[in-house]
Amino acid sequence: MRGGQVAARAPVIQFTNCRILRGGALLREDLWVRGGRILDPEKLFFEERRVADEQRDCGGCILAPGFIDVQINGGFGVDFSQASEDVGSGVALVARRILSHGVTSFCPTLVTSPLEVYHKVLPQIPVKSGGPHGAGVLGVHLEGPFISREKRGAHPEAHLRSFEADAFQDMLATYGGLDNVRIVTLAPELGHSHEVIRELTALGICVSLGHSVADLGTAEEAVQSGATFITHLFNAMLPFHHRDPGIVGLLTSDRLPAGRRIFYGMIADGIHTNPAALRIAHRAHPKGLVLVTDAVPALGLGNGRHTLGQQEVEVDGLTAYVAGTNTLSGSIAPMDTCVRHFLQATGCSVESALEAASLHPAQLLGLEKCKGTLDFGADADFVVLDDSLHVRATYISVGLCSALTTCLWWG
Amino acid sequence: MRLVILDNYDLASEWAAKYICNRIIQFRPGQDRYFTLGLPTGSTPLGCYKKLIEYHKNGDLSFKYVKTFNMDEYVGLPRNHPESYHSYMWNNFFKHIDIDPNNAHILDGNATDLQAECDAFEKKIKEAGGIDLFVGGIGPDGHIAFNEPGSSLVSRTRLKTLAMDTILANAKYFDGDLSKVPTMALTVGVGTVMDAREVMILITGAHKAFALYKAIEEGVNHMWTVSAFQQHPRTIFVCDEDATLELRVKTVKYFKGHQRD
Numbered sequence: 024m025r026g027g028q029v030a031a032r033a034p035v036i037q038f039t040n041c042r043i044l045r046g047g048a049l050l051r052e053d054l055w056v057r058g059g060r061i062l063d064p065e066k067l068f069f070e071e072r073r074v075a076d077e078q079r080d081c082g083g084c085i086l087a088p089g090f091i092d093v094q095i096n097g098g099f100g101v102d103f104s105q106a107s108e109d110v111g112s113g114v115a116l117v118a119r120r121i122l123s124h125g126v127t128s129f130c131p132t133l134v135t136s137p138l139e140v141y142h143k144v145l146p147q148i149p150v151k152s153g154g155p156h157g158a159g160v161l162g163v164h165l166e167g168p169f170i171s172r173e174k175r176g177a178h179p180e181a182h183l184r185s186f187e188a189d190a191f192q193d194m195l196a197t198y199g200g201l202d203n204v205r206i207v208t209l210a211p212e213l214g215h216s217h218e219v220i221r222e223l224t225a226l227g228i229c230v231s232l233g234h235s236v237a238d239l240g241t242a243e244e245a246v247q248s249g250a251t252f253i254t255h256l257f258n259a260m261l262p263f264h265h266r267d268p269g270i271v272g273l274l275t276s277d278r279l280p281a282g283r284r285i286f287y288g289m290i291a292d293g294i295h296t297n298p299a300a301l302r303i304a305h306r307a308h309p310k311g312l313v314l315v316t317d318a319v320p321a322l323g324l325g326n327g328r329h330t331l332g333q334q335e336v337e338v339d340g341l342t343a344y345v346a347g348t349n350t351l352s353g354s355i356a357p358m359d360t361c362v363r364h365f366l367q368a369t370g371c372s373v374e375s376a377l378e379a380a381s382l383h384p385a386q387l388l389g390l391e392k393c394k395g396t397l398d399f400g401a402d403a404d405f406v407v408l409d410d411s412l413h414v415r416a417t418y419i420s421v422g423l424c425s426a427l428t429t430c431l432w433w434g
Numbered sequence: 435m436r437l438v439i440l441d442n443y444d445l446a447s448e449w450a451a452k453y454i455c456n457r458i459i460q461f462r463p464g465q466d467r468y469f470t471l472g473l474p475t476g477s478t479p480l481g482c483y484k485k486l487i488e489y490h491k492n493g494d495l496s497f498k499y500v501k502t503f504n505m506d507e508y509v510g511l512p513r514n515h516p517e518s519y520h521s522y523m524w525n526n527f528f529k530h531i532d533i534d535p536n537n538a539h540i541l542d543g544n545a546t547d548l549q550a551e552c553d554a555f556e557k558k559i560k561e562a563g564g565i566d567l568f569v570g571g572i573g574p575d576g577h578i579a580f581n582e583p584g585s586s587l588v589s590r591t592r593l594k595t596l597a598m599d600t601i602l603a604n605a606k607y608f609d610g611d612l613s614k615v616p617t618m619a620l621t622v623g624v625g626t627v628m629d630a631r632e633v634m635i636l637i638t639g640a641h642k643a644f645a646l647y648k649a650i651e652e653g654v655n656h657m658w659t660v661s662a663f664q665q666h667p668r669t670i671f672v673c674d675e676d677a678t679l680e681l682r683v684k685t686v687k688y689f690k691g692h693q694r695d
């Protein structure tokens with residue numbers, strides 16, 4: 024479908040009057056697209072001797088790579104952790120609705136659930152390319168059940184697990200297989216976790232540390248075994264202590280394998296993390312920051328009661344709690360709101376804020392050649408933003424389908 | 435010759451751009467009638483290119499029926515290298531205008547048979563009906579294109595080894611590392627440019643003043659190849675005040691007098 028010959032006949036579209044995020048800077052350049060990929064116009068000019076078939080004026084807007092959300096539990100009433108006969112429809116609904124938030128790729132996330140849920144749901148969420156129908160599914164993020172009891176947060180205690188002796192097999196049996204899985208969040212202090220981390224890493228699955236009481240030493244060993252991500256930094260882990268920084272200390276650890284970068288998710292909804300803490304993390308390790316929504320099914324719905332996993336949550340404005348408690352139960356801030364809040368809270372550059380939602384998650388998943396970037400050859404998934412970073416339009420797989428452009432305007 | 439002296443770089447660039455623009459418009463190019471333009475690279479013409487782009491964006495100038503022929507290109511540098519003349523022309527000119535890519539001709543410094551590439555270039559110029567206006571610059575050593583001191587004044591498009599002066603001047607574009615600077619280039623010959631119906635040479639900056647003096651106040655000499663244009667029927671030298679610093683006051687006053695009329 025994306026073969027060279029088909030692409031060469033596809034129309035060339037030139038997006039003009041815009042600033043594009045490329046190489047860490049906002050450049051006053053046109054963006055050229057053909058056959059679902061970003062095109063090198065100089066090569067087109069000198070080698071193929073062609074010009075654009077269509078030009079689109081972007082009204083001076085910013086063009087950024089489509090946002091990538093690696094932690095989203097559902098939305099618009101859909102709960103990915105609910106076993107239903109038609110999980111696919113729910114995923115498709117969320118995939119379509121998050122396009123208006125600028126998200127063009129995501130990892131549907133399952134919280135701690137009983138075996139039956141994993142066995143039923145996982146096979147129904149295959150990896151899928153995005154398009155006008157919705158954002159692309161990069162793979163599932165399994166957050167739990169191998170996490171700390173003490174730091175379970177909103178996860179149901181009844182379904183927490185620790186590893187049995189044959190840990191990896193135990194995990195396989197729990198999930199019913201690892202097809203479609205992209206990220207696993209676990210607590211490294213659990214016995215036998217290292218062999219699991221190594222096996223998952225060998226399979227190309229990203230291991231994330233979270234919902235854990237691990238100290239820094241344990242966390243560092245987990246990274247040495249292959250872990251590359253921290254699930255929602257600061258939340259559901261030991262607080263930073265000056266004699267044992269815990270998992271937070273990974274941001275400035277000098278015991279990470281050479282050349283390895285640790286990434287960390289941040290929920291920048293203005294509620295889960297105090298702006299001062301956000302700034303400390305950002306300043307300590309700006310290149311590892313990955314914006315995530317950790318959105319719950321209540322995203323996009325109004326105030327009231329909704330389900331998350333096996334529990335009930337209460338939504339009040341921008342906050343969602345486990346019903347009847349003070350425990351935060353995920354965020355309902357859309358990704359573009361998180362990007363704006365992150366920009367405002369840290370005072371970072373627009374480029375940094377945009378990279379935190381696009382380039383960094385792509386790098387985390389090893390996809391930076393085709394996602395999270397507007398470099399030549401990358402997938403043509405991008406978002407049109409005004410100067411205050413509100414989403415004006417989302418383009419996904421531009422020029423791949425028979426329609427000349429696949430664009431959704433939000434006005 | 436005509437010597438047009440403007441107060442500064444920006445005014446010189448604007449004058450040159452307006453001249454080119456007017457020439458194209460007066461020519462009334464069309465489907466069977468293309469205007470052929472010879473083009474330079476380097477820092478001197480950047481201001482002129484910016485102005486031409488401005489005229490195009492204002493809707494005053496179209497390059498739809500213009501054919502261009504660049505003067506030169508490095509040998510052995512990948513086409514998409516940021517310092518290649520292909521990159522220069524794309525970034526500073528072609529990508530901002532409406533020229534047909536089939537009409538933008540630049541020598542290919544990576545051709546398998548370099549002399550054949552040069553011969554083919556001469557042929558393309560001939561087939562296009564010759565050059566209406568060749569715009570060029572001048573090196574500090576008085577060279578035009580890469581016709582280094584000692585080049586034949588009747589030379590044609592060919593492979594040239596670059597002079598040390600040129601390599602040193604170019605080093606700043608290659609991280610100051612002399613080993614990275616190309617040592618050879620394909621270039622139009624002095625004779626090739628002399629064949630153009632009209633020639634405009636842009637010279638700005640005090641560092642070019644001595645070369646300008648040698649080019650127009652001394653004799654025709656293959657050590658200062660721009661001097662060949664003393665024998666061209668229609669050449670304009672466009673310069674700023676700084677570039678006239680080595681000329682006789684008499685020369686400058688004479689040509690400035692023309693401008694007052």
